[in-house]
Amino acid sequence: MSRFWSPVVHGLTPYVPGEQPKLDNLVKLNTNENPYPPSPRVLAAIQTELAGGGERLRLYPDPTGLALRQAIGQSFGLASEQVFVGNGSDEVLAHTFLGLLKHDRPLLFPDITYSFYPVYCGLYGIDYATVPLDDNFQIRVDDYLARGPQGAGAVIFPNPNAPTGRALPLAEIARLAAGLPDCPIVIDEAYVDFGAESAAALINRHPNLLVVHTLSKSRSLAGLRVGFALGQRELIDGLVRVKDSFNSYPLDRLALVGAAAAMADQAWFEDTRQRVIASREKLAANLAALGFQVLPSAANFLFARHPGQDAAELAAALRSRSIIVRHFKAPRIDQFLRITVGTEAQCAALIAALDAIVA
Ligand SMILES: *Cc1c(COP(=O)(O)O)cnc(C)c1O
Numbered sequence: 001m002s003r004f005w006s007p008v009v010h011g012l013t014p015y016v017p018g019e020q021p022k023l024d025n026l027v028k029l030n031t032n033e034n035p036y037p038p039s040p041r042v043l044a045a046i047q048t049e050l051a052g053g054g055e056r057l058r059l060y061p062d063p064t065g066l067a068l069r070q071a072i073g074q075s076f077g078l079a080s081e082q083v084f085v086g087n088g089s090d091e092v093l094a095h096t097f098l099g100l101l102k103h104d105r106p107l108l109f110p111d112i113t114y115s116f117y118p119v120y121c122g123l124y125g126i127d128y129a130t131v132p133l134d135d136n137f138q139i140r141v142d143d144y145l146a147r148g149p150q151g152a153g154a155v156i157f158p159n160p161n162a163p164t165g166r167a168l169p170l171a172e173i174a175r176l177a178a179g180l181p182d183c184p185i186v187i188d189e190a191y192v193d194f195g196a197e198s199a200a201a202l203i204n205r206h207p208n209l210l211v212v213h214t215l216s217k218s219r220s221l222a223g224l225r226v227g228f229a230l231g232q233r234e235l236i237d238g239l240v241r242v243k244d245s246f247n248s249y250p251l252d253r254l255a256l257v258g259a260a261a262a263m264a265d266q267a268w269f270e271d272t273r274q275r276v277i278a279s280r281e282k283l284a285a286n287l288a289a290l291g292f293q294v295l296p297s298a299a300n301f302l303f304a305r306h307p308g309q310d311a312a313e314l315a316a317a318l319r320s321r322s323i324i325v326r327h328f329k330a331p332r333i334d335q336f337l338r339i340t341v342g343t344e345a346q347c348a349a350l351i352a353a354l355d356a357i358v359a
Helices: 040-049 051-058 066-076 089-100 116-124 141-145 170-179 199-205 233-243 253-264 266-289 311-320 344-358
Strands: 027-029 083-086 107-110 128-131 154-158 185-188 209-214 227-231 301-305 323-325 337-340
Touching (some): 027 337, 066 083, 066 227, 066 253, 083 089, 089 185, 089 209, 089 227, 089 233, 141 170, 170 199, 199 209, 199 227, 227 233, 253 266, 266 301, 266 344, 311 323, 311 337, 311 344, 323 344
Parallel strands (some): 027 323, 154 185, 185 209
Antiparallel strands (some): 083 227, 209 227, 301 337
């Protein structure tokens, strides 16, 4: 508390990111980072950008990120005008909340979802209402459509959802976008590359649909901070107006070239995501064999509970063995653990530790 704060700061409830401990030899399965390194082409591009003793760093980067937007557009079959880039998808989402989701009627999102959404609502003074997931932790599109245009100003959710990992089929997203044609519909596809279908394919048919992606998970670049949004030009132009009222240069030179190189290396992307998917399936089976109930996941994490073990105690017991996973003290999910899919060796270490704890 400080009398020097602006009044709005007193009322904020900031997001709490998963911890990034400074310890070595930790099995870190708590923040859904990719266990594999980024494409070697990313490093080569950054090194090229640093050539000449860093002479290029003297100059501001391209404020529009055109080369990166072209690389992203190319991989989705979209024009660069249909791509917006930002400093991590969290920044893209922040601009989206302010630029597209603040209306007279409430913004709708699931009761169990990415916990940053209510934080942005608090920051920007956006009225919201949560829509419960069903008993199987699935999003029901009909529950959103039932609110009707009078009850919904806009809709946002991740697909696959976080922290459940459950995915909706593309046809359901299309039904939602068509059913609420006057509401912006934002699909946060942070995890889509691990097993769901991207709604990017629907953009040219739905002027109200915005799809948000990140390079933090499936491209192994959480440390570079690059995210993007895909949508028809009017939506993208709205985001550009917000961005240019906030920070004209959100992406630095190294991030711009590194991200473009990552988008261009399709083979590396395919290889690492297939490895993560294969490890996820094996980990899910091993957890089930230990008595865990594991939700079907289309993401790079699993959401699981053990009927005979308290989740907070399990997380603490794992931590004492230098393994960290995420536990949310929230209604309906406080007996679950969210476990990031690691390397084969990390997954094996987790299973060995759980085997000892549960036995
Ligand atoms: C990780 C994550 C993000 C944020 O990603 P960054 O690009 O690293 O900011 C956004 N949405 C969801 C659902 C996520 O899990």
